[in-house]
Amino acid sequence: MLRVVAIAVFSIILFSNAIHALDFKVFDLTHAQSEDAIAWPFYPAYNFTILQRGFNEDLTGGKVWLEWNSFAMAEHSGTHMDAPCHVRVTEGGLRVHEIPLEKLVGPGVIINVKSKVEENIDYRVTLDDIQDWETKYNKIPDGAVVFMNAGWSQRYPNKTLVFGSEDHVDTTTFHFPGWHEDTVDWLLKNRNIHVLGGDTPSFDYARTTTFPVHQLIGENNIPGMENVANLDSIPESGSIIYVAAFKIYDGSGSPSRVFATVSGATNNWSSKCLIIFMVIFYYFG
Template identity: 55%
Template sequence: MLLAYIINMVILGTSQGMRVVDLTQEHSSSTIFWPGNPRYNFTILSRGSNGSYWYEGNSFATAEHGGTHVDSPAHFYEGGWRVQQIPMKKLVEKGVIINVKQKTLIDPDYRVTVEDLVNYERTYGPIPDGAVVLMNSGWSDKYPNPNTVFNTPTPSDPKTFHFPGWHENATAWLMKNRNINIMGVDTPSNDYGQAKVFPTHVLMGKHNIIGVENVGFLDKIPESGSTICVAVLKLKDGSGGPARVFAIVEENKEVLASCSESLLSEVFLMFSLIPLVHRLIGQ
């Protein structure tokens, strides 16, 4: 029992050095979809008490590509992975946040460049293998108003869209020079609003890179050092699907080290008491 208590203390002490941050926009009747997709529908089948217990059950219908969601490689590349074929290990990896918020304030059609990636690496070091690379343009603050998200008075017309995304040159640079798993944005598309042939989507599909779009709340996590999980619905033959995206962030390492030293002292103290406890039990 004492040993179990000590182990529990160690586990709790470790978990206190972490925080989990939700990066997902709520799936609801206000969810943003690309024009041409059916709207989200939620039907209450049962919600109430029958006298003995409370029971709730609902039905929902949604297009694949709406709200915070995944684009599987098959979305824009024949023969690419469909959702159920994506290896699980590809969905959990180190987070890389490319902050271009100041640039998108000046140019809403801004596209992440190779220079942005090089500048990131000058600050934080090389983008790690398997990384989840996300653009933070500040756009998630505009969600879920379609006029502000698509940046147009006519959100039913894609020709009028003005929002940031990835430049195909930066996408190609990542494909050639880095071994990443996922690329994503806090806007409706990895290609910017004025894209006509979606070159970033095509490149990603060709290299089996998973896409994630309409990610939220990226200001709540550091630009380097998090682990990002993309928990997509395992939809058979899906070209994409709704996802719960979240980050696991290690708190200040100095604080964590201090806590760990304190915890270690407590563990040693408790182990030193074991012989005394055994003698007392023997009496």
């Protein structure tokens, strides 16, 4: 009898853990690619051409509905990744197809600076912001995907609000927040991160002319993310973030489907109770 009880308990634990492994919710952190996608003014515009949308006479005798399209866009458009080769002091750095897939996923670290940005649109994330996060949640975990949340997702795709300027062409008029190079330099020297980015059009703030943060992460072969969406939908700590970039050969960047998973975001108690009942019935029924 004792052996049967032990086997039953083991079965409950085993199946409960299997349910727990699937107990997560997925959050989309990506703006849709469309003609409204935000890109710097010197990049070509997004183009989407419908090639077939209807009943095709040639292939199916008009009996089957078919759709296919063609699209063209800049690498650095909408929610996208900057490869390390994009901006550097010297030529080199990983291109998109060379970035290991395991470097595009990691524990989510969301640095919320929305209240500070309300006071200063040109705000840059400081070391104090990092230390505040670590005071709340402990040390930034190895392999982290670290994003600044400036509340910019709500402005997208209004170019005037996103660029902080009525002039959408002259980049010297732009105003939006980003990362401070001293903060990023500290992160690179003291923490092990996989990706750096945020919800603005650049992780360097708009007033820069030298893009020091781009240079820093480029020289360290760290991918960057821009125009990330919906960062308010996930916790500041406790998610896993995935950067599903197009594997563009020789690319300097790539449009990306960024998403996060958060464990325990769904309620599987009914499933767990059903498993317990089934195990008990099997062994003792």
